Amino acid sequence: MSILIDQNTRVVVQGITGRDGGFHALKMKDYGTQIVAGTSPGKGGMFVNGIPVFNTVHETVKLLRANTSIIFVPAAFAFDAILEAADAGIKLIICITEGIPTLDIVKAYSYVKQKGASLIGPNCPGLISPEKSLVGIMPATVFKKGGVGIISRSGTLTYEVVYHLTAAGLGQSTAIGIGGDPVVGLHYLELLAMFEDDDETDSIVLIGEIGGNAEEKAASFIEHHVSKPVVAFIAGQTAPADKQMGHAGAIISSGSGSAKEKIEALEAVGIHVAPEPSMIPGLLKR
Amino acid sequence: MKIHEYQAKDLFAAYGIPVKSYILCRTPDEVVSAYSQLNVNKVVLKAQVLTGGRGKAGGIKLADNPQEVQTRSEAILNLKIKDIPVDRIIVTEAVDIKKEYYLSIVVDRNTKSALLMLSSDGGIDIEEVAHSTPERIHKFQIDPMLGTPDFFTRKVAFTLFSDIKLVNQLSHIIKSLYMLFIETDASLAEINPLVLTDDDKLIAVDAKMTFDDNALFRQPKIAELFEPTEEEKKERDAKSKGFSYVHLGGEIGCMVNGAGLAMATMDLIKRYRGNPANFLDIGGSSNSEKVVQALKLLLKDDDVKVVLINIFGGITRCDDVANGILQAFEQIETDIPVVVRLTGTNEEAGRALLRDSKLYVANTMSEATRLAVNISLKTY
Numbered sequence: 001m002s003i004l005i006d007q008n009t010r011v012v013v014q015g016i017t018g019r020d021g022g023f024h025a026l027k028m029k030d031y032g033t034q035i036v037a038g039t040s041p042g043k044g045g046m047f048v049n050g051i052p053v054f055n056t057v058h059e060t061v062k063l064l065r066a067n068t069s070i071i072f073v074p075a076a077f078a079f080d081a082i083l084e085a086a087d088a089g090i091k092l093i094i095c096i097t098e099g100i101p102t103l104d105i106v107k108a109y110s111y112v113k114q115k116g117a118s119l120i121g122p123n124c125p126g127l128i129s130p131e132k133s134l135v136g137i138m139p140a141t142v143f144k145k146g147g148v149g150i151i152s153r154s155g156t157l158t159y160e161v162v163y164h165l166t167a168a169g170l171g172q173s174t175a176i177g178i179g180g181d182p183v184v185g186l187h188y189l190e191l192l193a194m195f196e197d198d199d200e201t202d203s204i205v206l207i208g209e210i211g212g213n214a215e216e217k218a219a220s221f222i223e224h225h226v227s228k229p230v231v232a233f234i235a236g237q238t239a240p241a242d243k244q245m246g247h248a249g250a251i252i253s254s255g256s257g258s259a260k261e262k263i264e265a266l267e268a269v270g271i272h273v274a275p276e277p278s279m280i281p282g283l284l285k286r
Numbered sequence: 287m288k289i290h291e292y293q294a295k296d297l298f299a300a301y302g303i304p305v306k307s308y309i310l311c312r313t314p315d316e317v318v319s320a321y322s323q324l325n326v327n328k329v330v331l332k333a334q335v336l337t338g339g340r341g342k343a344g345g346i347k348l349a350d351n352p353q354e355v356q357t358r359s360e361a362i363l364n365l366k367i368k369d370i371p372v373d374r375i376i377v378t379e380a381v382d383i384k385k386e387y388y389l390s391i392v393v394d395r396n397t398k399s400a401l402l403m404l405s406s407d408g409g410i411d412i413e414e415v416a417h418s419t420p421e422r423i424h425k426f427q428i429d430p431m432l433g434t435p436d437f438f439t440r441k442v443a444f445t446l447f448s449d450i451k452l453v454n455q456l457s458h459i460i461k462s463l464y465m466l467f468i469e470t471d472a473s474l475a476e477i478n479p480l481v482l483t484d485d486d487k488l489i490a491v492d493a494k495m496t497f498d499d500n501a502l503f504r505q506p507k508i509a510e511l512f513e514p515t516e517e518e519k520k521e522r523d524a525k526s527k528g529f530s531y532v533h534l535g536g537e538i539g540c541m542v543n544g545a546g547l548a549m550a551t552m553d554l555i556k557r558y559r560g561n562p563a564n565f566l567d568i569g570g571s572s573n574s575e576k577v578v579q580a581l582k583l584l585l586k587d588d589d590v591k592v593v594l595i596n597i598f599g600g601i602t603r604c605d606d607v608a609n610g611i612l613q614a615f616e617q618i619e620t621d622i623p624v625v626v627r628l629t630g631t632n633e634e635a636g637r638a639l640l641r642d643s644k645l646y647v648a649n650t651m652s653e654a655t656r657l658a659v660n661i662s663l664k665t666y
Contacts, residue, residue, distance in 0.1 A: 027601070075500065101471050101501035102393050107430040109398050114431075139600030141631050154546020156598045160651065163598070163629060180545060181500075182473075183398050209546055212395040235549035238534075238556045239565070246530035246545025246567040248500060249395070254413050259553075276554055278652055 002129035002174045003149070003194040003201070004092060004118075005068065009133045012057055012066035012090070013038040014073055014081045020096075021072035022048045024137050028070075031134040036064040057088040068092040070126060070135050078122060079104035086115040093185075094135055095122035102248075105183045112185070119185025123247065125155040125177035136177065146171015148284065149195035151188055152207035153180055153214075153247070157235060161207060161277050168281035173201040180247025182211070188218035196226050203229045203284055206271075208262055210236035211250045215262035223269040231283045232266050232273045234259045287497045289511045290334045292376045294475075294493035301466040303459055303477075304489045308378040310334075317359035318352055320377040331359050334374040335367045336513065343367040348380055370515075381489055386479035387446060388412050389459070391428070391467045393474075393498075400428040400467065402460065406446055408479035434464045455488045470508055471501030527579050528569050536561025537591040537662045539584035539622075541577070543568055543598060551596045554651060560659030563590045574610035581618050593624045594658040596651060604628045604636025612643060623661050627654030 011028065015021040016038025026049040029035045037052050037060040044055035060066040069085040071078060071094065078097040085093045086108075093112060100122045112119045120127060126136015130143040142159055144166045152158040155177055162175060176191060178184050188206065195201045204226070208215040215234065222230050237259040239245050241252040252258050263273045272283045295305045309320035321329055333345030340346055345367050347358040355377075365372045386409035394401035405423045407415045416423055424445045428434060439457035447453050459480070467475045476494040483489060502509040514522055517533055524531035530545060534552070538560050542548035545567045552562040564587065568580045577595075584593055599607050607628060615624075625646040628636045640647045646661075648654035 076503065099500050101504070102473065102498045103400070103430075103468060103471055103501070106393065106399055110430045137601065139631055142600065152546070154544060156542075156544025156600065157546030157550055159598050159600050159630065160547055160550070182393060182395050207546070209549060214395065217396070233550075235546050235553065237553045238562065239549060239552070240532070240534065243532045243565075244499075244530075245532060245549055245565055250545060250549070275557065276652060277550060278650065 001198050001200045002132055003191070003198050004174060004176070005127060005129050005133040005135050007032075007034075007132045009068050009135065010034050010036045010064065010066050011135055012036060012060040012064075012069045013051070014057065014069055014071045014085065016040055016048045016051060016053060016072070017043050017046075018072055020137075024072070025049060025051055027137075027140070028134050031140045033133045033135060036060065036066050057084050057090060061088045061090065066090065068135060069094065071095040071097055073097060075099040075101070079108050082108040082119065083111055086112045086117050091117045092120070093117060094120045094124070094126050095185075096124060096126060096137060097121075098123040100181070102181065102183050105181065109183065109185060120176065121179040121184055123181045124179035124184065125158065127174060127176040128172075129174045130172055138175070138177070142166060143175065144171040146173065147200060147202035148172045149198065149201040149204045150175035150207065151191045151195075151204070152177050153209050153249070154207055154235065157277070158207060161205060161233065161280055164278050164281050165205070165284075168285070170281055170284060173198060180249050182249040184249075188214055189221050192218060192221055192226055196228060201228065203231070205280060205284070206230060206232040208232060208234045209247070209250050210239050210245065210252050210259050211247070211257045213257065216265040219265040219269050219271060222271060229284065230271050231280055232271050233277055233280060234262045234266075234273060287499055287502065287508070287512055288336045289495055289497070289508075290336065290374070291332065291493050292334055293511055294495040295490070297466055297470065297495065298490055298493050301462045303462045303466070304487065305493065306378045306381060306489060306491070308376040311359070311375050311377060312373060314356050314359045314363060317375055317377055318355050321349075321352060321355045324377065324379055326379045328380040329355065329377050330380050331355070331362055332376050332378070333362050333365060333367060333372040334376060335370045335372055337368045337370055340367055345372060381481055381491065382484040383481050384484050384486075385482045387482065388415075388423075388478045389463070389480045390474065390476035390478070391463055391472070394427075397427050399430065400464070402426040402428055402442060402464075404442065404446060412478060428464065433468075434461045452482070452486065452488070459488060459490075470495075471498045471505050472496065473498045524566075524583060528576065529580060529583070530565070530567040531583060532565040533587070534562050534564050535589065536563045537589055538658050539563045539566075539587060539590035539593045540596065541566050541568055541580045541584060541593065542596045547596065547598060551594065551651065551655065554655045555594070555659060558656055558659045560655075560662050563587055574613035577610050577614040578617055581614055581620075585618070585620055585622065590622065592658050592661040593622055594654060595624065595626045596654060597626075597628050599628060599630035599633065599636060603632040604630050605632045605639060608636040608639040611645070612639065615643065615645070625654050625658045625661070627651055
């Protein structure tokens with residue numbers, strides 16, 4: 001197994017005629033992901049990198065049994081794209097787009113949930129189940145199949161961590177970038193539960209950063225519901241308060257959301273927090 | 287993005303939330319004439335700065351005669367609150383306070399919704415209330431599909447009042463505040479205190495709003511209110527080039543692709559006893575144009591003694607990144623030592639390209655960081 005995506009995942013790329021959409025559609029296809037279609041309203045009938053383009057997501061579900069969508073449309077149109085995917089019956093929606101107004105996501109999330117679907121992102125690198133499926137913009141070459149499940153609020157920091165894991169002979173079951181915005185879809189708790197239930201996952205790496213209190217909540221969840229070993233890394237120990245550090249959600253506000261609080265909460269329940277990314281494999285092997 | 291209290295009050299008034307009228311002044315003389323213009327006995331003088339803690343810093347004062355108005359407004363206009371000089375004051379009629387309440391709407395990460403919060407402990411530091419007596423803050427999730435129907439605002443208002451007249455007043459304020467919140471893409475709308483006057487009227491005595499930066503593209507009227515500090519101007523300038531930049535004040539200028547990795551790099555510098563000059567995320571991909579722009583930005587900072595470039599080459603291969611860096615250094619003359627760490631796809635080829643240059647090339651993030659810290663300590 002693996003979680004959320006595997007070789008049976010059938011992907012539609014929303015915004016495939018854009019530069020990023022077309023580029024990554026090809027990358028995913030080359031990796032072996034079943035990219036069944038792309039959409040771009042008014043451009044139905046054309047092909048992008050050999051992938052058929054449709055006007056609506058609905059058609060791709062009906063004709064090609066798409067069950068997962070990945071969104072590359074610009075921020076101003078992403079809200080509508082998420083609604084369209086959920087309305088069409090897509091069950092897993094991955095939104096790569098950065099810079100979407102937060103209240104759009106609040107509304108879209110509510111609709112996605114009502115439709116019984118799941119949202120990953122926005123402002124995320126997507127996810128990969130190595131050697132099975134890549135639905136995202138992650139550099140597939142650094143990943144290797146194995147037993148480590150990864151949940152991260154960051155992109156390149158995840159690649160950095162995975163690079164060390166792979167070099168140490170620790171492959172990955174699924175790696176998910178949940179996104180750097182204040183409000184995102186699937187988060188630590190849901191994904192920790194999925195990894196706990198997944199046969200192929202034997203340990204979990206949680207990569208967090210400043211802002212909010214999701215890591216604290218994860219610590220308490222792990223204490224009560226996760227039996228597999230978990231190692232964490234938290235970025236932003238030296239970040240000043242009230243400054244947004246790149247990600248819209250990475251901000252220490254009103255004195256809360258600091259790395260120190262998160263590390264203390266995790267260590268309090270016995271989770272090892274790596275002082276630098278290169279030390280994660282060593283802590284996992286312990 | 288933050289706005290001033292008086293600007294938030296203008297928005298409140300436009301949405302029918304009761305506020306006292308105010309006069310905006312920039313000098314003590316203006317304040318004195320505003321006092322006579324208002325023609326009331328007692329007024330409140332309030333510093334207008336884009337930070338909290340005004341009361342504690344002495345930025346809010348009462349006055350009931352021209353002499354006091356003069357001296358107290360002088361005092362306020364001479365203040366610096368959290369390093370921000372006060373250049374504006376509002377003068378407004380003081381109200382008779384029977385009781386103070388707290389009311390706010392925020393975007394809540396955990397419930398992924400707009401969260402309405404209210405408390406009968408208004409007028410004081412709400413974070414303190416949240417910390418010591420969390421049960422005294424009532425929280426209600428607002429369903430984005432439903433908004434604020436009558437039954438909902440009534441249910442909420444009954445937690446503070448039993449008198450239906452007050453419940454109706456508060457319901458109206460909640461509906462208006464939510465409409466304002468949604469229509470302006472706010473991330474916070476706060477009334478602290480919401481005052482019940484001696485004649486049983488609810489009035490927003492303070493007004494605080496912040497807005498979602500991601501939504502400013504569709505909120506031109508809000509975006510116009512932006513008053514950037516010098517730091518924020520630099521940050522905005524960087525953003526227009528596709529970077530995220532935050533000045534930190536140390537000697538090691540950092541250039542990293544990705545926000546998480548950029549934070550991890552800062553942390554590692556500190557761990558090895560160096561001081562990062564900045565946070566700089568140049569984005570997931572990196573071409574020579576970006577590297578040139580980013581270098582120019584870093585070298586503008588006179589404190590920078592060494593530059594650390596930490597790139598994880600994923601989709602963009604390391605050999606392409608290396609070529610980009612080499613091209614960048616053909617365009618920029620600098621004596622500042624530069625340490626480059628390149629890892630990822632085609633890393634060996636990438637490093638080989640850089641080896642003949644005058645750049646310091648490191649294999650790992652730890653090695654590069656240690657090297658940069660050592661150089662910074664030697665040259666400092």
